[in-house]
Amino acid sequence: MIAKLFAPLAANNPGAHGLSDDAATVQAPSDSELVVTKDMLVEGVHFLRDDPPDLLAKKALRVNLSDLAAKGATPRNYLLGLSLAPWIGDEWLTHFAAGLAEDQKRFAVTLSGGDTTASSGPLTISITALGAVPLGRMIRRKGARPRDAVFVTGTIGDAGAGLAVLKGEGVGLSDFNRSALISRYQLPEPRVALGRKLLGIASSALDVSDGLLADLGHIAKVSEARIAIDAAKIPVSAATQALWGQSQETIIRAATSGDDYEIAFTAPASARTRVEELSKSSGVAITEIGRVEAGTGAHLLDEKGKPIAVPRTGFTHF
């Protein structure tokens, strides 16, 4: 059953050997190296049993593609590990594989192999994704320099707002906003096409998964610098504002939600024009939200430049 469902996902990948071997071969193009990342998603921690299996498959794949994109890498292949809880049946697996098939086409990746095992539960999905970057050019968290500008793609907080809606907030919200927010939570849009174009522009980057403020804190820490964020500049969608209101509290909540899967990056001020051009050519909003300074930590500043006290910087899983 599983072989029948997953073998087609490897059909266009000669290195997968039809999933009939113990291992797969993976090649980086010449003058490139492989970038590899691994994320585990656990039922009850990262998703719920009732989540539609096709969306779950896509989310599990996309969070890994998002990691690669933020590193400037072009995703190529992935390995899938499934530890199947007893409640998983053939129908669930069929929809799960169908979700993967759709996203493989969308993001031009193929399955290389993996492992499936029974478990007493919970369902655990482990994906290892492989991409390629020009040799030595992976965009790291380390590399932000004082006087660099800080940018973020898309809007921040929508996934957190979507989770809040699923938990019962926003009773009066329009159906349009409601489903837009839920979809941002259930199905992130990894910035795959944009990410690789940050090579030669970004001095540091990561994808926003723990929460914008926490993630910029990671960059600040390994780059040994301070990141100052102008709270008012953080891009918050109309839907999230409709849910939480237009207030500083909303911005704080957005900047400390998780699962955005936007790219936050730093770049020299001289690259500002190229960033604007990239935003136009890719059709993805890129907003300048702050700057790198000497010092430590990532800080949210009010309109007078004074630090805003933030109760927590990142996302707590439900």
Next chain:
Amino acid sequence: MIAKLFAPLAANNPGAHGLSDDAATVQAPSDSELVVTKDMLVEGVHFLRDDPPDLLAKKALRVNLSDLAAKGATPRNYLLGLSLAPWIGDEWLTHFAAGLAEDQKRFAVTLSGGDTTASSGPLTISITALGAVPLGRMIRRKGARPRDAVFVTGTIGDAGAGLAVLKGEGVGLSDFNRSALISRYQLPEPRVALGRKLLGIASSALDVSDGLLADLGHIAKVSEARIAIDAAKIPVSAATQALWGQSQETIIRAATSGDDYEIAFTAPASARTRVEELSKSSGVAITEIGRVEAGTGAHLLDEKGKPIAVPRTGFTHF
């Protein structure tokens, strides 16, 4: 805590970026390509909660290194995914990391990255291992040809016998045999140094994990050939014979146990001398146990060449 424990495992791996980034870079040497494999181990399926954490860490790593070795690849790096059950504490993690550290030295591999997450349980360990082979030379399951000879390293059935001892068999067994068999079950010895030397010798290979007969059945299937095994030639250790007796029943049981992590391979008869030399130079017994023929399936034959009826071909997890 986890960062403190695992960062040293990545210290000698520049591509791991001190585990402080979202992804790692991995390079194959020139004229090589990467071979990648992924195995998941689940508490209650592949191991028990009481298993010593250092041994468990080694086993989880070794089953992956064994896959690479059987493909002729030289292991280089691995990614570690841990879905931590609530009963896992700091002491357990410390011993787990210590086990990895020891095997990293032994097998010359380093940690590239990974993911750790909380879970309601069971403990799930997901390792993705990466190795290198000369471009296009990975030894596959496919490739066995009629008139090839069939070989296996080491002895077969010890891990199955060790599991039987743990389950209460062999009350009168000597302490020496008892602990030898249990250790073969708890801590496989992947044939890493030998595996890469099968390049240019083996026409097909895999590591014996499902059971010798079942695994040779995999080779037969994808190679579209028949594999005939002389039951009497299957190497069974003195310890396993002490447990199960010297009978055809013992051989059947050995050939249908799992977790041996020996390498079964096929090679042209003309390579026989090189196989003998390899056995001598590596200090690992390699036994010729049969031949490839036209036909289908893997079959155990008695001394008259008649097929032995086998109730089941492979390992059933407890």
